[in-house]
Amino acid sequence: MNKGMIFNIQKFSIHDGPGIRTTVFLKGCPLKCQWCSNPESQLDHIQILYDYDKCIHCQQCVHVCPHGALTHQNNRILVDAKKCVGCLTCVHACPQDALTHEGEYKEIDEIVKTCLQDKDFYEESDGGVTISGGEGMSQPDFVKALVNKLKDEGIHVAIETTGYIQPQIFQDLALLFDLLLFDVKHYDSEQHFLGTAVHNELIIQNLQWAIDQGIEVLPRIPVIPDFNASLEDAKGLAKLLQSVGAKRVQLLPFHQFGEKKYELLNRDYHLKNKKALHKEDLQDYQNIFLEQGLDCFF
Template identity: 40%
Template sequence: MGSPSPIDRHLRRLRQDRLLSTGTIFDIKKFAIHDGPGVRTTVFFKGCPLGCWLCHNPESQSFEPELMIRDGRCTRCGDCVEACAQDAVSLNGDSVRIDRGRCDQCGACADVCVAEAIEVAGRDVTVAEVMVELEKDVVYYDESGGGVTVSGGEPFAQPDFLLELLKACKSRGIETAVDTCGHVAPHLFRSVAEHVDLFLYDLKVIDDERHREFTGVGVESIHENLRWLAETNRGVIVRFPLLPGVNDDEANIHSVGEFLSSLANRPRVDILPYHKAGADKYGRLDREPRLPDTEPPSEEEVAGVARRLSDFSLNVTVRGESL
């Protein structure tokens, strides 16, 4: 047998480094400035164990790829109808209709759509492929004190891929942050945490019953993991998405303040007021939003919540900015 080819050697090295672990992502956002310190690249994992009513990334919730449609871009050329072997696409008036029961997410319709009216949210990638993208921006991370943020979806829902991506970043000297809902088995959470420089930790509703109603899961592991992060004095910023009609009532704000002030080393809490930037995504996925009429809170309301949380001697910021 001859000596291995350069490609074989390259693949062997990738396997040894476990860079061929695969996961499903739906986006890589460059030059992000709200996902941790400095300039960052945010990698969005697909799939989440929660089903939050006001999720601003509904395409992140399913673990499977999904088609997203932008009717306004469609030129009605009909190429997607021709391309679909499942007979799942039709043109109906001004809109492109997908029979999602027939669709097998092959992506052929999106591939032929030069107008980019059809997009597939979600693709399988290797750690090596993600690293190629991240490496391009190392100079920006170094100059700004930034790095990589893994978000979602819920990153911990793909634990092997998350771990290998974090290890690859650390081996390259890239700072890492993970944006998590915290609904993770504590032993798993702790085993991955040592590879994370900063946690962006979502805290929405304190009461267990209301949390179940709003997200579909209870608070036990969410509280336990946050307590552990605080006790072990790891880098953590708590993110409180302020969601009108869901978690902005006095009882919940009081409970959030009480809970955070009970933690060791009192982590900073960053208020993220609800915005409507992702609202149109529900229609593009043929889904009904749970609370379609919700409007963003006024700046006065946001300031009021910030003051209430500050009363608990917490370091409070709004959208990352000090008060």
């Protein structure tokens, strides 16, 4: 597959693997995490975003939509995702740029060309390219072709993954990468489901397989208030990581960087009033992993 649905290419990233990196964000994710900082990544197709503060309520977008996907209700523009085909007629018609979109198809050669622009920085910093999302493995044929092209150029390639992928697909793709940045969100399957809408058995199975294969895997825990941020949660997660043979773990403190996106997507945000966490808030949490012999860092 020569084209993939992506929503961003972020250059000079320093948080998505070692060194200076270019991060390619794919649309599509099987999880629906309540705290997701990229909610625009969850659906695998083009989405229309609406900024109420810019809207002059001319309703031009409603009139021009060829599929009747937009309506004006309660002084807001609403987009019916089931009717919207991503033609962007409404976006182009909006006189105030109140409508924008997330998601576009890009060809592999174009993405590789963009990544190669910073190859010197990768080499100087031991960096490279990271495939992210959404779920980095959500478009397997496209990802496989893209990674092979990048590897042909001698580039270190990492992937951010939820691990919630059918084993055959996961195993086929995981072996291609130099590093798996592997999300581990909860040790308890039912609690995992409450926060993400999926259970964790498949995730743990894939994590175990990757470690057993000798692939470089870095488990990463997003520490979320009222979900997995208690010291008891830390103990449960440390026990899980020990059981699969992990040696290192990175903590990702909860932040509110994605809050505005929910408003633009006309979606409720369940963690709206939660305070962000910082390293100093999680010293005791971190110490539990360290005491269990895990190299735990932020």
